[in-house]
Each structure stands twice: as structure tokens, then as C-alpha cells.
Amino acid sequence: MNAPVPALSSAAQSFISSKHGLYIGGEWVKSLSEETIDIVDPATGGVIAKSAAAGSADVDKAVAAARAAFDSGPWAEMTGMQRGRLISKFAEKLEELADELAEIEAIDCGKPVTYAKYVDVGLSATIYHYYSGWASKISGETVGVSMPGDFHAYTMREPVGVVAAIAPWNFPLVLTAYKLAPLLATGCTAIIKPSELTPLSSLRLAQIAEEVGFPPGVINVVTGYGAAAGQALVEHPGVDKVAFTGSVETGKKIVQSATGNLKRVTLELGGKSPMIVLPDADLEKTIPGLAQAIFFHQGQVCTAGTRLYVHNSIHDQVLEGIAEASKGLKIGHGLDPETTMGPLISSGQLQKVMGYLDEGKASGAELVCGGGRVGECGFFMEPTVLAGTTNDMSVSCQEIFGPVLAAQGYDDDSLDAIAAKANDSIFGLAASIWTRDISAAHKLAKKVKAGSVWINQHNFYDPALPFGGYKQSGWGREEGSEAIKTFTEVKAVCAAL
Structure with missing residues (x-):
């Protein structure tokens, strides 16, 4: 113990030592307050970087960007196949950058770099690959109605809208993928709020999303404290759904805050x-x-x-x-x-x-x-x-x-x-x-x-396996086909012929 800290690769060092802002509407910006949060290496207790501390005004900008991308523009016009290709390209880029991402996750979260590469990065890439295939397979069904008469009835699955994806500090890459991959497949847009303790890999994800060609506003990253940025997101009337992983206590607060516009909520709240x-x-x-x-x-x-x-x-x-x-x-x-x-x-x-x-x-x-x-x-x-x-x-x-x-x-x-x-x-x-x-x-x-x-x-x-809990371990399921359901609304259409 207390041995010298192993050196980072030049790619990881360059990213970590850079100035970290917010990613909103396809642009890197400072928080309006210009306040920052120290990012600590848990293996040494030393500060390795600083992230922006977003407030409610920054969240307003991110929600507006995500709403604009959802309602109009290239993303709104894409077919499922086009979205799937973009998600697949994103997954391939994660695999290409596996060593760098593993180092970022290792120093930010304190996990062994070997595990970070094969578990965190590897599983995350697999999740995006899996949902890239789902993007072109989201459909409703024809329905035989029970009432007398001549009708044509069917259902449609439509994206729920703007999603606040709030991830914890233990598996930032994986638990962001649990939310981001299916919401992208369904055509939603995202505002990612990572833990203030471990924001680095989410910020790197935003850079990668920009590189592979996601349109502005589809993926936004807002760093900051839960009591400020997180609460502003959960209460925001422009957010249609919250996908959260974290503590039972915080999950209960999210449920209460979401009542303003009755936004959809999925919660994964831990276990024993x-x-x-x-x-x-x-x-x-x-x-x-x-x-x-x-x-x-x-x-x-x-x-x-x-x-x-x-x-x-x-x-x-x-x-x-x-x-x-x-x-x-x-x-x-x-x-x-x-x-x-x-x-x-x-x-x-x-x-x-x-x-x-x-x-x-x-x-x-x-x-x-x-x-x-x-x-x-x-x-x-x-x-x-x-x-x-x-x-x-x-x-x-x-x-x-x-x-x-x-x-x-x-x-x-x-x-x-x-x-x-x-x-x-x-x-x-x-x-x-x-x-x-x-x-x-x-x-x-x-x-x-x-x-x-x-x-x-x-x-x-x-x-492919749904993930979530009974009792106070949460609401709803992530992963598998169940996740597609949680990021879509069902519309019933019936025509009298």
C-alpha cells in the first residue's frame, strides 16, 4: 500500500487534465455560475481534476436542447435503422478506446483497470450493440376489437421524449448504458447526470458521441451535485421521464418530485x-x-x-x-x-x-x-x-x-x-x-x-435479461425488451371502416 501511483497513458492523462465543462446542444460550455467540483482519486485522496457544477439555469438549457432535438431536426427524422447504425458505431468506438476508458474509470472510481476494461467497457459496448438491433424493430400490433362493427385497430410505440438519465458512482459507464442505449434506440433524447464523484467517463462519452455523429441535443451531459442539478432535472416540466439508479432515500424523493408533470419514472435502488x-x-x-x-x-x-x-x-x-x-x-x-x-x-x-x-x-x-x-x-x-x-x-x-x-x-x-x-x-x-x-x-x-x-x-x-427489483429495490426494469417498453408510450388507433 501507499506505493507510487501507476502512470496513466498519454490519452487518458490528456483527457483527465483538460478543463471539463457541460455538454449541451452539441457544445462544450461552462456552468453559468462557473463553480467547480473537485474530482478525487479514491486510491490516494488527491484531486485529479475539476468538473463543472451545474445549476437550475444550466439544466434549463440542457432540457431545451434535448427538447429541440426530439421535436425537430435530424434525430426526429431518422429511421430506426439509421439510429441503430449510429448506436452501433458508438459501440465500436467504445471498443476501440477500451484501454483509455478503462483507465479513466479506474482512477475515477477506484476499480481495478483490468476489471474496468473487460467488465465496465466490455459490457457497456455489448449493451449498445444489443440495442442498436432493437432500434429497427420497435413496433405495435394489430388488434381484433370486441365491439360489433367493421374496424381497423392497431397500436403504435412512440418514444416517451426527453429523458433524465441519472447514474451512480459505482458503475458510471455500465449504468449509463442501461439507460442511454434503449432510450436512443426508441428515439428519445437524453440529459445524462453522472454522480459528482465520478463524472469523467460520462464526459468522455459525450466527446465520443460527438465524434461518431449524434446530432446536437440528442445526448447532453450535465455535471453537478444531486441537490442542485439532479433535483432541477427531476422537477423540470420539460423532462418526460427519469431513469435513476441510486439509493432508496433518493429514489423516494424523485418519486415525490416527479409528480409536478407526472413524468415517467424507473428506479433501481440497490439491494441486500x-x-x-x-x-x-x-x-x-x-x-x-x-x-x-x-x-x-x-x-x-x-x-x-x-x-x-x-x-x-x-x-x-x-x-x-x-x-x-x-x-x-x-x-x-x-x-x-x-x-x-x-x-x-x-x-x-x-x-x-x-x-x-x-x-x-x-x-x-x-x-x-x-x-x-x-x-x-x-x-x-x-x-x-x-x-x-x-x-x-x-x-x-x-x-x-x-x-x-x-x-x-x-x-x-x-x-x-x-x-x-x-x-x-x-x-x-x-x-x-x-x-x-x-x-x-x-x-x-x-x-x-x-x-x-x-x-x-x-x-x-x-x-437481453431484464434487470430491476422487487419491493424497495425499485420500480420497473432495465435491459432486455422490458427497457424498450419503459422508454415508449403506447398509442391505440382505431378506424371505423
Whole structure:
């Protein structure tokens, strides 16, 4: 730890060190206040760049630009096939710039650069490729009406309009793609609002969009604080839809703010994903899978496997295996290609996670491994496993967003009893089941209340699979054909013949 920071490539260094404005209507502009926000490398705590702090007047300009592009001009006249070709070109450019984008994401978010290249950039490009094909396949259907008479009835799917795409700090590229790719495919226009902690990759996306030929106003990027730029976007009467990923608290505020013009809202609000290990699980595959599920990106993943329910017959073996796997993680700066575990995003996040640990231990949880800060520079933390937890402990029921696993054993082999434990949560985003018994796996999958249930794996994402949660994990779905529905309105047309 505290080793010299690995060097950036000249391309990434040139971009990061440049002045960063707002991208509105195809132009790079300063915020009207000219205020800026420090961008911090979480591995060092040092300021690496500054971004513009947009206010409500800047948001007004961005909404006007997006509205003009939606209502008239080249974008409004494009066919689905033309939009698809442009989206595909955008995806190819991301692949071409994968190394640079991975470095930007690594230093901005603190994630290992190797993961950033193959997960963040790779998955993002795949999402745009997937939706480039959808752009020419959005259609309604003919309908046989029930009333007597001679009628021709059909439905049409039309773009919902101007979309505020608000992404969090943990996966800026991927979670922007979840929103931007389908909204572009349907013909909407976008105002991207990245987290003030990690705006760099979104600003680079805007440059790439400009290079590949998206018309002005189709993609706009407004950086700033959530309480200023974010709130102005959500409340704006010119915004037709908000697509948001973030905390439950902020999601509830967005719902309240959206009532002004009853704008459409989709919300992905995080989770407390259970991992259920049945006694017959293949532990050679299960143990490394569980470790990856909780420690990937330092546990700063909305679907991270944070709750472990493991049969008592294998409980100790599984926890010892996860603890041993954690020793193999190389903690370091994300730009070091050997790093497999980076820092938490901020000092505040590190303090929050450590506070949860203190609460867990005070409530009777047993520390199996980890639990401490690593080094004095940056916001690093040891991978941590807690045993003897119960569902009423804060470490088990609240989203920590750090590398902390809350484990507990069970004896009752009833699938109903196991599912009841897993479902005892306000969240319902994802879950995983680990077993050789495929019949038990599918029966249990039906009982678990989560938007994604993975069997003998965790954190599997594919653009064809809908993603979203039950309960307080959100509203609606991203990805797959479901996303097309969320960015379109359905119009029914009926002609008397």
C-alpha cells in the first residue's frame, strides 16, 4: 500500500487534465455560475481534476436542447435503422478506446483497470450493440376489437421524449448504458447526470458521441451535485421521464418530485442480496463464487452478495474458504494491473462501512476475517466476513456498500423456511442459489422475491435479461425488451371502416 501511483497513458492523462465543462446542444460550455467540483482519486485522496457544477439555469438549457432535438431536426427524422447504425458505431468506438476508458474509470472510481476494461467497457459496448438491433424493430400490433362493427385497430410505440438519465458512482459507464442505449434506440433524447464523484467517463462519452455523429441535443451531459442539478432535472416540466439508479432515500424523493408533470419514472435502488448455499453444493466452485460475489469492486455493487445463508453441516468450511480466498486479493491502486481490490469511493463511505462493522460487533456478530482499514493513504479496507449474524442486525438488513459479508447458518431444510429467511428484507434486487440439485434450485428460485435469481453463479448480467427489483429495490426494469417498453408510450388507433 501507499506505493507510487501507476502512470496513466498519454490519452487518458490528456483527457483527465483538460478543463471539463457541460455538454449541451452539441457544445462544450461552462456552468453559468462557473463553480467547480473537485474530482478525487479514491486510491490516494488527491484531486485529479475539476468538473463543472451545474445549476437550475444550466439544466434549463440542457432540457431545451434535448427538447429541440426530439421535436425537430435530424434525430426526429431518422429511421430506426439509421439510429441503430449510429448506436452501433458508438459501440465500436467504445471498443476501440477500451484501454483509455478503462483507465479513466479506474482512477475515477477506484476499480481495478483490468476489471474496468473487460467488465465496465466490455459490457457497456455489448449493451449498445444489443440495442442498436432493437432500434429497427420497435413496433405495435394489430388488434381484433370486441365491439360489433367493421374496424381497423392497431397500436403504435412512440418514444416517451426527453429523458433524465441519472447514474451512480459505482458503475458510471455500465449504468449509463442501461439507460442511454434503449432510450436512443426508441428515439428519445437524453440529459445524462453522472454522480459528482465520478463524472469523467460520462464526459468522455459525450466527446465520443460527438465524434461518431449524434446530432446536437440528442445526448447532453450535465455535471453537478444531486441537490442542485439532479433535483432541477427531476422537477423540470420539460423532462418526460427519469431513469435513476441510486439509493432508496433518493429514489423516494424523485418519486415525490416527479409528480409536478407526472413524468415517467424507473428506479433501481440497490439491494441486500442473499446467497443461499444448500448442503449438497459443489464447494470447489461455490466458495470462490461467494467470495467474488461480495468482494468484487469492494462490495460497492447493488447486487453484491452481502447476506450468506449456509447449511450448518458445511457452515464452517464455507466461511473458512471465503476467508482464505480473501487473502488472495491484491489490494492496491486501480491502475496497477495486478490489483484485484481497490479502495472505497470516498472517506465518507469508508467511515460509513466501518460504522456498520462496529454496530455488527456490538450486536454480537463474530469477526471471521478483515474488519480494518488498509494503509493511511486512500480509502482502502480489508475484505471482511462476519459470522453469527441475524436478520435484525444492521449489517444484515441495511445496504452497507462495502466488502462486508454477513453470514448465518441454518438447519431447517424446508425450502419454504430457507426462502422466508432470504425474503426477510425490504430489498428484492437479486439472489443466488448454490446447489447440485437443479430441481431444488428452480423450486427455490420461484419462492425467492428478487428481480434476478442466479443459480450456481452470482452477478451475471446480459443485455437481453431484464434487470430491476422487487419491493424497495425499485420500480420497473432495465435491459432486455422490458427497457424498450419503459422508454415508449403506447398509442391505440382505431378506424371505423
